[in-house]
Amino acid sequence: MSTGRAIEAVTQTLRSLLGQVAAQVTARPPDQAREAGTGGAQLNLFLYDVAPNPAWRNLEPPARSAGGALHPPLALDLSYLLTAYGDTQDEAPAHRLLGEAMQLLHDGAVLTRAKLSGVLAAAGVHLQPERVRLTPVHLGIDEQSKLWSGFQTNYRLSVAYRASVVLIDALTPADAPLPVLRRGRLPLDALGQDQGVPVSVGAAPRVDRLTVSAWRGNPSFPARTGDGLAVDGAGLAGGRVRARFDHPRLPAPLWADAAAGSTAERVLLPVPPALPAGVATVTLAIGPPEGPVITSNSLPLAVAVRLGPPALGAVGATTVRVRVPCDRLLVKDQPVLLLVGGAQLRPTAPVRPGAVPSFDVPRTLPARTPLTLRLRVDGIDSVPLSEPAADQTKPLPTAFDPAQQVVLP
Template structure:
């Protein structure tokens, strides 16, 4: 999710997109021409920041222990006023510059992730799940008059834009309870599977859900290296089927062929080894490689790291603190957002995240000596699976994996 510098990142991205036309400033209306050489200029002024109504009404996705609701992200709409100035304050030149600027913004109505990362990568806006979109907004005569009068300056021809949505993460992370192992007094069937929700038919390729085959339809388990995916839908015929895996941390998507045994309603896929942990997007394309192809709707695909056996040792000179070392597979890439979940706490790693590195975490002793603590690794918002690999001949596991637990010294 984005940090508190998200607003700055959006403004910088808009300025960078317009910089090829003329110098771009971000000043209040009464100071836009201050210090300018009276030449061509664009001024991008952020005049309003408002909560996003759609995200504001969404319930948090889960609940913390004790029924306390999770903190949703701060969802904002940013409203800008773009003003053009011609050379020597010539109005015809200003009109030409304004039209060219509007053309550029219309072409880039969805802010590219690469552009947001390039101007301010640490803001994290390029990693948020919703794309940032730019929409022109009509300001009536009265509203524009009040805006310019408030700055006690002469009106210049301007156009307003709204940027939506910018998501800023909370500073106070919620509690991290362990996942529910079993629902109700008894499983739905002898293998512990939940029933799916029926979906209506529609024309063309349609994806309804994606699950990990070993977990028999349990769509709460994320994908990992070595897993085989089951993609359920309709109309997945008419030629070879290929899967397109996209991820915010990949410059290019990953393509993979459907595995043998796929049908028009059920496509089997292997999780690409190069797909990073976090939230990916899956689309199926039906048709020959040379075209034409028909693409399906997109489904989110959470991807988790696979943990090795962790170790825990006391930290010398720091009583009450233990150092936990957690090996994980190669789905971890540079500078991912990583947290260790242990004993209801969330702890950042001791060093910067590097691909292939074994991470260590210093955390306050989360229990009495000899207590068993289950560990999870949260990478870009997706938690590792603290359960053992399911046995096809037995019901799904309902106990935590001892390999992913440590005994406190």
């Protein structure tokens, strides 16, 4: 594809074409087009704007779409101002020259490979997959006035053209992976060909709602270790049903089989103990492990930690060291905050896997005042309420759990 000299190649190609109607074709700013001592018929081609091409800006080159990590080319539109000068003070010869130049560019609106390679083949513009096309652009009185006044020179009759599109290849080479040897499962068929990608006929499963069963389907409560999940939707049967739990802090997803009592409209799932706190996504996969497997859409799942009994540590004049254990293993550098008494406290030391975080709680309230603790991990707060009753007919708890409170001396 094109190199960094692509802009120069297009400009030089246009100058070469315009040389058929004028002996003198320059590429100067408007205020320097007619240098002192020069005269005669002249065409001046000035590049006044370079803009990204919106159609090609995010389009990958088709020849590289199978490579993996891709980098699109730099796609540009070049805007030129074409001005004609006569050999006398009369403007009529300049008008004739401008008309002939416009006629020439109208007939050669597409810059062919031969034209581009004949002027500057090293630029490689003739090798790009898209042709460079010339389009006349109307500049209003206001635009022309700003353009000419910016060069502090007298206005002359001009016409604008846009050359689109010029593709400049990236300097970073694309990856070159090995070819795919087969698709689908083994064994091969009688002719030694692969079986292709397995497909199945029917509507894909749809997941509409994901809630924690213990909280009666209240979506404001996060999931915790030991909780059961209820996934409501449609088409959630037809084979083995598994759930894939993805988390940005996991190197690989976690899998869990559907629990007993699942139906085509509701799938019951356990919360994997190894799922870190934060925001995960849940996707259902239906079908045998050897395939074909149909996957549903994904829904977010808020995962919180369960707090253990807090322990008091060193007592200072203004703060008290409090250790707050939790059931879920914290990931290295995972953001952790302790919410207590309206304050958000950072741990006294960086979070390390397996370590119990400690916090310096300020002594701003009277002594022996119980303080309810909440641990915010990756943006998800622990639930400071008592455990809900197993009996679904009983109301949800509305009081804070004393086991998640601390009393400062």
